[in-house]
Structures are given as structure tokens and as C-alpha cells.
């Protein structure tokens with residue numbers, strides 16, 4: 326018999342680790358949050374700030390008719406730090422929640438630094454602590470030493486693939502006489518700068534893009550691409566018109582000079598509050614940097630583009646969660662923490678007084694959170710951080726775990742990644758397809774999704790009011 330240390334160790338101060346720390350600290354538990362930056366860098370982070378957004382500055386749609394919008398709405402009800410800072414630091418992006426990336430990360434960092442229950446340690450963790458409760462939230466770019474440690478305890482059950490980052494350019498280098506500001510179908514504010522192309526321009530651009538030289542990938546790790554962040558040249562190689570149905574689709578974008586939709590469009594989205602930096606939407610790439618300059622300067626308006634950040638490719642790492650994790654985000658390791666059956670509703674019978682809890686000696690009390698669990702996306706990563714943080718705190722306090730109802734977007738994500746039957750496990754983002762269909766058959770897709778949203782919101786409301794009782 327031993328007593329659990331009343332402190333949670335969190336490894337990684339990214340989207341998931343930051344949210345996990347916040348939720349555990351709010352629940353009254355002490356947290357020691359380890360972040361290796363700026364002492365040790367990753368291939369894509371550029372600052373020492375916590376919760377740095379490494380690629381797009383968008384946290385995706387805010388609309389409740391969108392799965393990501395529903396996920397954010399649920400997280401708002403649960404006082405998510407990531408969403409609160411996102412709302413606070415938003416920049417114009419139509420219906421999407423896009424943020425000034427630096428101010429957003431500063432907001433998260435300051436709130437965590439000033440929380441009395443949180444200690445931040447700037448150090449690489451190379452071994453998994455055997456004592457106490459630990460959350461591993463080290464992300465897709467987990468340092469090699471920690472990757473090896475995780476591989477050891479998960480039995481080497483690792484997968485790997487590559488992601489791609491889109492380039493960012495300066496506003497002043499864009500030829501404003503060739504681009505126009507608009508959002509698709511005039512929805513929301515006119516938030517995007519659009520670079521229109523006629524068919525001849527598109528064909529020349531296409532030919533240059535598919536022939537351009539790409540950065541080599543490691544021979545040891547066969548290329549396994551991430552559908553949600555597919556490099557633009559990879560998508561182009563699927564067919565001459567593919568991009569005009571993807572990131573270069575012109576629909577709903579009236580060019581004020583012609584009054585018509587162009588043949589193709591490259592959209593630029595604001596990246597910082599001052600509006601001085603703009604990113605090429607959907608243009609993640611693994612072209613060599615000089616090739617990016619050459620090819621992307623063929624886009625009308627970008628002939629003299631100044632690149633402040635080139636697209637890059639990098640490794641991504643995630644565990645086989647369906648075989649390893651419970652929906653609480655705890656590793657199924659017989660740790661003494663009850664791992665409830667999947668799909669069960671949250672047990673909300675809270676005990677307000679417990680302190681520490683006696684458990685049989687076991688090597689680890691481990692949780693995982695974030696992209697390393699096989700969710701995909703900033704908000705999804707933060708959502709699993711929320712689940713892990715809440716449950717790790719409850720483990721320490723001797724309370725029953727919370728399994729988020731599968732009818733919620735948070736619950737459907739954690740359910741998906743922890744369902745052992747999942748074959749050919751691929752990273753998953755929030756989508757209506759993983760939510761259960763309403764009991765009554767609703768033919769119309771919009772009406773069906775509206776019913777799903779209502780059920781999810783109601784379930785989260787019940788959960789939050791029960792938690793506040795606790």
C-alpha cells in the first residue's frame with residue numbers, strides 16, 4: 326500500500342499540457358509542468374512560450390453547425406484555458422476563431438505562470454516518473470529520449486508520419502492591386518486576401534508546382550501523410566484539377582474586377598493582430614525553400630512576396646491509443662484506478678472531501694493527452710488535455726473518474742481513440758461522423774446535426790453543474 330503524491334507531473338506545455346495543467350490546478354491539485362523549450366528546441370516551435378501554435382493560426386470554425394465549433398462550445402462551458410485565450414486574442418477570420426499566435430501563447434503562459442497551484446519547470450524529461458500521477462502531453466514532436474521511454478512502456482507500439490507547415494508572408498510584400506479582400510459567399514467579415522488566377526496562370530502554376538524539388542524524407546520512415554494537413558504539391562499530384570476543388574477552390578469568391586468567380590484562388594489569412602503577416606491557406610508544403618520562393622511567387626499578387634516562414638515537413642508521433650488508453654485518457658495498466666467500460670455516462674457522484682488515496686504498488690499512474698494520443702488538431706489536443714487533467718486530479722483526490730458522454734464531441738473523440746476495435750488507427754479530428762446518431766431517424770442532415778448539438782450541449786451542461794456541486 327502506498328499513498329499517491331498529491332502532485333501531478335505533466336510533461337509538455339503545448340496545447341494539451343497547458344489545458345491539463347489548468348484543469349487540474351482549478352480542481353485544487355498541485356501541478357508540476359515540464360516544458361523543454363526554450364532550453365531544448367523542437368524542429369517547428371519558435372519560442373519558449375507555452376501553447377505555441379506551430380502552423381495555422383486558426384482554431385477552426387466557431388459555428389455550432391461545425392464539429393469544431395461544437396467542440397469549442399463544450400470546452401467553453403468547462404472553462405477551457407485554451408479557448409478563453411483564443412477568444413481573448415482573436416483576429417478577423419470570418420466564422421473561424423483565428424488568433425494572434427504570439428499574444429495567444431503569451432496569454433496561456435501568463436495564466437499558468439500566475440496560478441498558485443502550478444510550478445513550471447523548463448527542463449526536458451527523459452524518463453517517465455515511476456511515482457505519482459503523470460500526464461504525458463509531449464506532442465507530435467516528443468523529444469527522442471522521451472519517445473524511447475514511451476516506446477518502452479507501450480511495448481514499442483509506435484506509429485509515425487509527416488505533417489506539413491504552410492508558409493507565411495508579409496502584408497507589405499503583397500501587390501494589393503492584384504488581390505481582393507472577401508470571405509466565401511460574403512459570409513462574416515471580409516477576412517481573406519484572395520489571389521485570383523485565370524486558367525492560363527493556373528496551368529503554369531500547376532506545372533511548376535508538381536515539378537518542383539521536394540525536401541527529402543528519411544528513408545527509415547516511409548512517408549505516411551496526414552490527410553488533414555496534406556502538402557499542397559502532394560494534393561496537386563493527384564490530378565490537374567484537384568486543387569481547384571481543394572485549397573484553390575474559387576466558389577463563392579466574386580472578383581470585384583470581373584464580377585465573377587476566378588478560375589482558381591489562393592487565399593491568404595491574417596496571422597497576427599496587426600495584420601502584417603499572412604499565411605497561404607492550405608499550402609502546407611515540403612518543397613525546398615528556394616523552390617517555395619520560385620513557385621509561390623508565380624501566384625498573382627505574390628510576385629515579390631517576402632517569406633517570414635517557409636513551409637516545412639516533420640515527423641509526427643502517436644501511440645496506438647485504442648489498445649493502450651481508457652476514455653479517461655489513463656493508460657490501461659491495472660494501476661488501481663478503475664477503468665470504466667467505454668460509452669458509459671459520466672459518473673458524477675463526487676466526494677467533496679477526499680485527499681489522498683491508497684493504492685496497490687504499481688509502476689505507473691499514467692495519462693496521455695494531445696496529439697500523441699492520436700487526435701488531430703489544436704483544439705482536439707486541448708480537449709484531451711482537459712479530460713486527462715480533470716481525471717488525473719480526481720485520481721489524486723480519490724474521486725471516481727469522469728467519462729465524457731459519447732453524445733458530446735469531447736466524449737466521442739475520447740471514445741474513438743480508446744475503442745479497442747478500431748482497426749488501422751488514424752488520427753481523428755472533431756467531426757459529426759463520430760457522434761452517435763439521434764435515436765429518432767432524422768433525414769435532413771442539418772436537422773440531424775442540430776439535434777446532435779442540442780444533445781451534446783445539454784450533456785455538458787449537466788456535467789458542469791454536477792462538477793460545480795462537487
Ligand SMILES: Cc1cc2nc3c(=O)[nH]c(=O)nc-3n(C[C@H](O)[C@H](O)[C@H](O)COP(=O)(O)OP(=O)(O)OC[C@H]3O[C@@H](n4cnc5c(N)ncnc54)[C@H](O)[C@@H]3O)c2cc1C
Pocket residue numbers: 336337338339340341342359360361362367369370376377378379380381382448449450451462463464465466467468471488489490554639640641694695696697701702703704706707
Ligand atoms: C508542424 C505541425 C503543424 C500542425 N499544424 C496544425 C494546424 O495547422 N492546425 C491544427 O489544428 N493542428 C495542427 N497540427 C497538429 C497538432 O494539433 C498540434 O501539433 C498541437 O500543437 C498538438 O498539441 P500537443 O499539446 O499534443 O503538442 P504540442 O503543442 O507540440 O506540445 C508538446 C510540448 O511538449 C514539449 N516537449 C516535447 N518533448 C518533451 C520532453 N521530453 N520534455 C519536456 N517537454 C517536451 C514540446 O516542446 C511542446 O511544447 C500540427 C502539427 C505539427 C507538428
